[in-house]
Amino acid sequence: MTARSERxxxxxxxxxxxxxxxxxxxAIRDLRVWFELRRFGFGHAGYVRAVDGVSFxxxxxxxxxxxxxxxxxxxxxxxxxxxxxxPTKGDVVFEKRRLNDLGGREMQWYRTQVGYVxxxxxxxxxxxxxxxxxxxxxxxxxxxxxxxxxxxxxxKVLEEVKxxxxxxxxxxxxxxxxxxxxxxxxxxxxxVMEPKLLVADEPVSMLDASVRVEILRLxxxxxxxxxxxxxxxxxxxxxxxxxxxxxxxxxAGQMVEQGKVNDLLGSPKHPYTxxxxxxxxxxxxxxxxxxxxxxxxEPPSLVKPPAGCRFHPRCPHQIENLCDQEVSPDxxxxxxxxxxxxxxx
Amino acid sequence: MPDEILLRIEKLLLHFRTGKGIVQAVDGxxxxxxxxxxxxxxxxxxxxxxxxxxxILRLLPRNVHAHTGKxxxxxxxxxxxxxxxxxxxIRWARMAMVPQAAMNALNPVLRVGDxxxxxxxxxxxxxxxxxxxxxxxxxxxxxxPDDFINRYAFELSGGMRQRVxxxxxxxxxxxxxxxxxPTSALDVLTQANIMNQLKRIKQSMGMSFILITHDIATSSExxxxxxxxxAGQIVEVGDAFRFFREPLHPxxxxxxxxxxxxxxxxxxxxxxxxxxxxxxxxxGCRFAARCHRHFVxxxxxxxxxxxxxxxxxxxxxx
Numbered sequence: 016m017t018a019r020s021e022r023x024x025x026x027x028x029x030x031x032x033x034x035x036x037x038x039x040x041x042a043i044r045d046l047r048v049w050f051e052l053r054r055f056g057f058g059h060a061g062y063v064r065a066v067d068g069v070s071f072x073x074x075x076x077x078x079x080x081x082x083x084x085x086x087x088x089x090x091x092x093x094x095x096x097x098x099x100x101x102p103t104k105g106d107v108v109f110e111k112r113r114l115n116d117l118g119g120r121e122m123q124w125y126r127t128q129v130g131y132v133x134x135x136x137x138x139x140x141x142x143x144x145x146x147x148x149x150x151x152x153x154x155x156x157x158x159x160x161x162x163x164x165x166x167x168x169x170x171k172v173l174e175e176v177k178x179x180x181x182x183x184x185x186x187x188x189x190x191x192x193x194x195x196x197x198x199x200x201x202x203x204x205x206x207v208m209e210p211k212l213l214v215a216d217e218p219v220s221m222l223d224a225s226v227r228v229e230i231l232r233l234x235x236x237x238x239x240x241x242x243x244x245x246x247x248x249x250x251x252x253x254x255x256x257x258x259x260x261x262x263x264x265x266x267a268g269q270m271v272e273q274g275k276v277n278d279l280l281g282s283p284k285h286p287y288t289x290x291x292x293x294x295x296x297x298x299x300x301x302x303x304x305x306x307x308x309x310x311x312x313e314p315p316s317l318v319k320p321p322a323g324c325r326f327h328p329r330c331p332h333q334i335e336n337l338c339d340q341e342v343s344p345d346x347x348x349x350x351x352x353x354x355x356x357x358x359x360x
Numbered sequence: 361m362p363d364e365i366l367l368r369i370e371k372l373l374l375h376f377r378t379g380k381g382i383v384q385a386v387d388g389x390x391x392x393x394x395x396x397x398x399x400x401x402x403x404x405x406x407x408x409x410x411x412x413x414x415x416i417l418r419l420l421p422r423n424v425h426a427h428t429g430k431x432x433x434x435x436x437x438x439x440x441x442x443x444x445x446x447x448x449x450i451r452w453a454r455m456a457m458v459p460q461a462a463m464n465a466l467n468p469v470l471r472v473g474d475x476x477x478x479x480x481x482x483x484x485x486x487x488x489x490x491x492x493x494x495x496x497x498x499x500x501x502x503x504x505p506d507d508f509i510n511r512y513a514f515e516l517s518g519g520m521r522q523r524v525x526x527x528x529x530x531x532x533x534x535x536x537x538x539x540x541x542p543t544s545a546l547d548v549l550t551q552a553n554i555m556n557q558l559k560r561i562k563q564s565m566g567m568s569f570i571l572i573t574h575d576i577a578t579s580s581e582x583x584x585x586x587x588x589x590x591a592g593q594i595v596e597v598g599d600a601f602r603f604f605r606e607p608l609h610p611x612x613x614x615x616x617x618x619x620x621x622x623x624x625x626x627x628x629x630x631x632x633x634x635x636x637x638x639x640x641x642x643x644g645c646r647f648a649a650r651c652h653r654h655f656v657x658x659x660x661x662x663x664x665x666x667x668x669x670x671x672x673x674x675x676x677x678x
Binding site: 084085193194195223224225226227228229231232250251252253254256257280290291292293294295296297298299300302303306307309310311313 | 398404405503517518519520547548549550551552553555556559560574576577578579580581582583584599600601603604605614615616618619620621622623624625627628629630631634
């Protein structure tokens with residue numbers, strides 16, 4: 016219990032002094048998102064602790080990558096930030112307003128401030144709407160009555176995502192577009208309300224290698240020209256460097272390490288982060304001659320997570336009677352580089 | 361007389377009939393595979409990689425327009441075998457496949473142990489007890505705990521299910537296993553663990569692999585040789601060592617340049633444009649429209665040139 020409260024303080028403290036760019040656009044404070052498990056539809060059978068005590072700050076125009084494997088809680092975290100899930104405990108604070116306190120009207124305002132780029136563009140676009148309709152939809156909901164105005168904004172945003180000539184794309188339906196073009200439409204839809212924050216959930220993982228880079232560059236361009244804050248969610252460490260300033264690594268619902276991209280990739284501290292880096296290949300024929308030194312096993316169940324550090328059952332460096340009993344607080348190993356691991360006490 | 365080469369594919373062609381016309385999914389592919397060798401086939405989605413695997417194993421849908429060429433396995437052309445013989449003697453017994461998303465294709469109402477035992481019972485006539493014992497050995501080989509043998513697929517994680525699918529392909533000790541995107545749906549650590557396992561299996565069992573993937577970085581974990589596919593054709597084949605250093609074909613070059621790398625700070629590039637439709641592919645070189653080095657010759661279809669033991673389908677190497 017002490018470890019938990021300490022975690023909250025260090026997490027928050029590390030977050031506040033962090034970015035030197037003035038106030039935070041988004042502040043996440045000890046966020047917990049638990050889903051209740053029910054037996055036969057009513058009996059309580061425990062909780063899935065998808066997000067369990069995560070804190071970080073994001074300044075205006077800043078980019079952060081959230082890295083972790085499937086089931087580590089990154090999607091639940093994202094959905095909570097988007098206002099789709101409600102926090103079980105803790106706060107999501109956007110421009111000093113707690114998300115939990117927002118009423119219907121304000122929530123509608125909030126949704127214009129936050130754009131969402133989905134992972135699978137084909138699944139995210141309604142098949143029965145053409146590009147023009149898809150992009151007008153958010154404007155209609157936001158009450159932009161004049162069609163002329165809507166079309167003006169639509170042209171602007173399509174040019175920004177480099178889908179020109181615009182007129183040619185407007186009548187097309189999603190199935191008539193390539194994967195890369197579909198993803199551009201998804202990005203355009205997220206940008207059409209001119210949000211301050213963009214949440215991109217694995218925006219390139221469904222695309223081919225040759226298109227991936229094009230989309231990442233586009234996002235980077237938009238980020239710079241609009242001074243957008245971006246949360247880039249991914250499991251692929253190799254794309255992170257091209258895109259964000261900071262990384263947060265998550266494991267089993269908790270933050271294990273966060274820092275500036277170059278610090279974290281250059282000298283990873285947490286055994287889990289090191290394993291992730293070790294497991295990521297670069298194309299090189301020499302790879303075939305060696306084995307990768309990665310821990311065996313799989314992430315734990317989030318219903319009954321292991322006591323202490325959640326990585327300890329797989330960790331090659333675990334300290335007996337400590338790692339398996341107490342949760343490590345966040346240690347600041349270098350300025351703005353936080354690690355939740357007892358090795359750095 | 362047994363051939364020194366395990367598998368030789370000549371002019372393999374697979375065309376599909378669709379409402380819009382004939383799709384030339386695989387269009388005249390040649391390549392060879394040695395004993396205990398792993399060839400990776402890389403290319404973007406829709407380039408015909410999976411269709412090629414299916415053409416080799418004759419796992420064809422109904423709308424096949426043409427399926428011709430030679431698939432010579434240890435000296436015998438198996439394309440000429442009647443379907444029933446092929447099914448009993450070749451497919452799974454000598455050439456097995458782990459299809460894409462195999463982990464989601466396990467039978468939900470059978471225990472995974474029984475599923476892995478089945479091929480031995482069918483192809484080698486083993487009794488159930490023997491087959492289950494064999495399944496147990498395979499589970500050990502691919503890293504599935506022993507007691508999982510009585511579980512059902514839904515009780516296993518994605519990584520474990522993928523291992524079970526791999527065990528199913530291994531259980532008959534075929535000469536060749538075709539792996540279609542074996543790790544692309546898995547997490548990075550699981551992916552690295554499975555690639556380690558595959559390397560071990562290749563060393564200990566001496567079988568050959570064809571690994572089909574669009575994940576170039578991971579493919580280098582297993583590759584002895586690399587074949588690059590573009591729009592239904594193989595445009596380059598070469599040993600992995602030289603390929604990853606210095607690809608020859610402009611498409612391979614661009615493809616390699618588009619791979620983000622963790623240990624380098626250079627920005628990756630992208631390939632402008634899109635692959636051509638396989639319904640009416642352009643005459644001449646199919647990559648010409650997107651190629652940064654195209655010239656007059658590219659209007660004609662390039663033959664395959666040999667450059668220091670590597671094969672490349674590009675006029676630059678004439």
